[in-house]
Amino acid sequence: MDAITWFAEHFIGLFNKSAESLMGLITGILPLLIVLLTAMYAVTTWIGEERVTRAVQWAGKYAITRYSIMPIIAVIILTNPMAYTFGRFLPEKYKPAFYDSAVSFVHPVTAFFPHANAGELFVWAGVAEGVRQIAPESYARLAVLYFIVGIIVIIIRGYLTQWITRILINRGGHQETFKRFDEMYEAGQIQGAKSEGGVL
Numbered sequence: 001m002d003a004i005t006w007f008a009e010h011f012i013g014l015f016n017k018s019a020e021s022l023m024g025l026i027t028g029i030l031p032l033l034i035v036l037l038t039a040m041y042a043v044t045t046w047i048g049e050e051r052v053t054r055a056v057q058w059a060g061k062y063a064i065t066r067y068s069i070m071p072i073i074a075v076i077i078l079t080n081p082m083a084y085t086f087g088r089f090l091p092e093k094y095k096p097a098f099y100d101s102a103v104s105f106v107h108p109v110t111a112f113f114p115h116a117n118a119g120e121l122f123v124w125a126g127v128a129e130g131v132r133q134i135a136p137e138s139y140a141r142l143a144v145l146y147f148i149v150g151i152i153v154i155i156i157r158g159y160l161t162q163w164i165t166r167i168l169i170n171r172g173g174h175q176e177t178f179k180r181f182d183e184m185y186e187a188g189q190i191q192g193a194k195s196e197g198g199v200l
Contacts, residue, residue: 052073052077053089055073056070056073056074056086056089057089059073060089060090060094060098063158063159063162064155066090066094066097066098066101066158067097067098067101067154067155067157067158067159067162068101068151068154068155068158070086070098070101071083071086071098071101071102071104071105071154071158072105072109072151073086074086074102075102075105075106075109075113075116075117076109076113076116079115079116079117079118080106080116080117080119080120083102083106083116084099084102084103086098086102087099087102091181091182091185092178092181092182092185093162093165093166093169093178093181093182094162094165096161096162096165097157097158097159097160097161097162097165098158100154100157100158100161101154101155101157101158101161102154104150104153104154104157105150105151105154106120107120107123107124107150108146108147108149108150108151108153109147109150110123110124111124111128111142111143111144111146111147111150112143112147124146127142127146128142128143128146
């Protein structure tokens with residue numbers, strides 16, 4: 001009988017703790033996420049969608065900005081997973097590397113912009129909770145370092161994936177196909193290049 005009572009108490013206790021956690025999110029992080037998301041949309045509206053698009057296209061021209069500024073803007077403004085759609089502004093050969101950079105930034109960005117990846121905020125919360133309890137004065141420094149290391153990692157991953165993509169294009173004998181894609185991109189077809197026989 002004691003075992004049944006213990007199980008019943010702990011079974012309902014699990015749901016009580018879950019409800020407490022949910023209430024903490026509703027009264028704590030949820031309003032912050034809503035306000036940040038609203039602010040990001042307002043800033044984008046004030047700046048203008050065309051200006052944002054031009055800034056992204058400029059960032060896509062150079063490798064260093066393509067794998068730093070471009071994914072940062074994409075993740076902060078469009079959030080996860082819409083951020084990956086910024087890849088449409090790039091030639092086909094750079095899209096895998098951009099995706100790798102953007103997808104690698106969706107966790108470090110939560111240190112300052114939790115709205116950008118609210119569904120996986122637990123990653124930053126898990127990293128930061130121990131520091132917050134042991135050394136609360138180091139919490140802000142941890143957030144800055146987490147963000148900066150994230151930027152360094154996305155640059156490295158972008159360059160590395162671009163290099164791997166080039167090797168695979170050459171190894172697979174797709175140079176002519178991608179040359180045609182580049183020509184179509186230069187002609188203004190930024191939504192994705194299609195060959196005469198369909199998509200590569």
